[in-house]
Amino acid sequence: MSERRGKRFTYERVELSPAAGTITSHYSLDDRSFSEVVQLAPELDWSAPALPAAARLLFLLSGVSYYKTAAPRVIDLGSTSVSPSDVAFLREFYLEGLGEFSYVNDLPLGDLEIVGGDVADRDPGPVADGPERALIPFGGGIDSVVVVEKTKRRVPDSSLFIAGRYDPIEASAALTGLPIVRASRRLDPQVLKSADNGFFNGHVPVTGILSAIAVTAAVLDGRTSVVMSNEWSASSATVEVAGQGINHQYSKSYAFEAGFRRMLAGAVPGVNYFSALRPWSELWVAERFATLPQYHPVFRSCNRAFHVDPARRAANWCGECDKCTFIDLILAPFLSPEQLRSVFGGVEPLDRPELAGQFRALLGDTAQNKPFECVGDVGECKAAVLLAAERPDRAGSPLLSALRSEVLADGDAPSAPSLMHPLGEHFIEQPYAADDLLV
Known part of the structure; x- marks a missing residue:
């Protein structure tokens, strides 16, 4: 080169x-x-x-x-x-x-x-008063x-x-x-x-x-x-x-x-x-987003919607890219399958067994490569699998059940509660540091 x-x-x-x-x-x-x-x-x-x-x-x-x-x-x-x-x-x-x-x-x-x-x-410039x-x-x-x-x-x-x-x-x-x-x-x-x-x-x-x-x-x-x-x-x-x-x-x-x-x-x-989110996990963010139903029909994180070329931008969630699989997984503990199917146009990624490899990559499977994408870390994804699998309305998901068994076999998933507290350093100050942004 x-x-x-x-x-x-x-x-x-x-x-x-x-x-x-x-x-x-x-x-x-x-x-x-x-x-x-x-x-x-x-x-x-x-x-x-x-x-x-x-x-x-x-x-x-x-x-x-x-x-x-x-x-x-x-x-x-x-x-x-x-x-x-x-x-x-x-x-x-x-x-x-x-x-x-x-x-x-x-x-x-x-x-x-x-x-x-x-x-x-x-010398730095003036500070606004x-x-x-x-x-x-x-x-x-x-x-x-x-x-x-x-x-x-x-x-x-x-x-x-x-x-x-x-x-x-x-x-x-x-x-x-x-x-x-x-x-x-x-x-x-x-x-x-x-x-x-x-x-x-x-x-x-x-x-x-x-x-x-x-x-x-x-x-x-x-x-x-x-x-x-x-x-x-x-x-x-x-x-x-x-x-x-x-x-x-x-x-x-x-x-x-x-x-x-x-x-x-x-x-x-x-x-x-x-x-404002520096000390928080993606799981913490997803739990709060789930309480904002007005955004559920319109929010978008699928990167294919943001292509540089307007002619190549997807009109809806593609439902199969790494970002789509991550968003589905991180929201699955907090939203029902029906709610997420509505988000993804009728079929959520967890309904698609052919996407198992992409989910396993998010979970740290060494046979897969973690995607170069803006997705959560392995621990967050494992915790999301276990938390989602506890929902009665997801008991019939073959893919989620298989992923749960694999996460339990690994035995190193962090608990969901441990990811709902501040996790690291941050620069959040008043008035932004109030309420649940720091507690």
């Missing part, structure tokens, strides 16, 4: 166009140039003092989508203003965020070198729905942040009753034709990029906190290779959250960033 690697990836410049409502990031890789455009409403406050710093962070994190086209050993920050801690976090963001990309392409990136940049310690105003990135799945319903009661002045426009997200967003701050991200057309251009392909830490866009939107809209919906198990490695964890969800992990918060503290301290 080394012969396909480029020589130098360079951060060129970032441009703000208030009248058009755009932030344009320019990069180059050897003799090829890339430009990415983030669109936000021109009516927002483009004179906000913290905007240049927020746009700079967006510029730094967005570069990963273009670096990976040829994955050179050298990243040149050009004249970009950075602090030493910015450079350290950026290196982590590239190495950990591209861990799956590196693994799938058999392309070690440990030799990465970051050079250039106007490196200096900077005013009431709490929350901005909640919203994807229409169970995690963000639970966070919205909790947050809007604690912080009445809350808004959704939505990147792009997808019908399932719009349907769920309408039910929240909250205003929306919108953004769109227009990738350079060259990366949408990776095969034609001979580029490497693979996963990038997109949640990190969307987090930077959300922070920029928060600055423009005078918001004080970006409230994420990333739960405890997002920090778990997807696979272990030579003792090194590779996490598909790195940019949803505690490690990313901590590093990004440090970066913000040095540049945009007026915006707090944290996940």
Whole structure:
């Protein structure tokens, strides 16, 4: 693979166009140039003092989508203003965020070198003085729905942040009753034709990029906190290779959250960033989502509904992908088969014995590969199987019965009650730390 690697990836410049409502990031890789455009409403406050710093962070994190086209050993920050801690976090963001990309392409990136940049310690900008105003990135799945319903009661002045426009997200967003701050991200057309251009392909830490866009939107809209919906198990490695964890969800992990918060503290301290679900399991989230029936007919987590190409987006749950099987499994302890069949268009994944291998992958079967997807960890999935199998209305499920027997034979499933308490560190503060977000 080394012969396909480029020589130098360079951060060129970032441009703000208030009248058009755009932030344009320019990069180059050897003799090829890339430009990415983030669109936000021109009516927002483009004179906000913290905007240049927020746009700079967006510029730094967005570069990963273009670096990976040829994955050179050298990243040149050009004249970009950075602090030493910015450079350290950026290196982590590239190495950990591209861990799956590196693994799938058999392309070690440990030799990465970051050079250039106007490196200096900077005084952070001013901290806004005013009431709490929350901005909640919203994807229409169970995690963000639970966070919205909790947050809007604690912080009445809350808004959704939505990147792009997808019908399932719009349907769920309408039910929240909250205003929306919108953004769109227009990738350079060259990366949408990776095969034609001979580029490497693979996963990038997109949640990190969307987090930077959300922070920029928060600055423009005078918001004080970006409230994420990333739960405890997002920090778990997807696979272990030579003792090194590779996490598909790195940019949803505690490690990313901590590093990004440090970066913000040095540049945009007026915006707090944290996940309201960080100490909680997916099982805890699913139990609470089950009590929100108004969302059950419209929520969507099937990734086929969010394809980059609108013509290839699925109109409904596909009912067979790894994300569909996980959502069915994690909700099965709390919703009846009839309720979940309604969600999945008449047949839930647990009704389909041909999907047994995918369920076993979620349960840690060493003969299967855990999917590179945003799914819970093995312990959560095993606990969900045992809890779902206790429901009388699921007594006749051959697949669930078989999975239960296998989990019991393994003998290492955590108890469901142990997953209903805070499980790790978090950055949740008042007023978000009230009630059952911490007890």
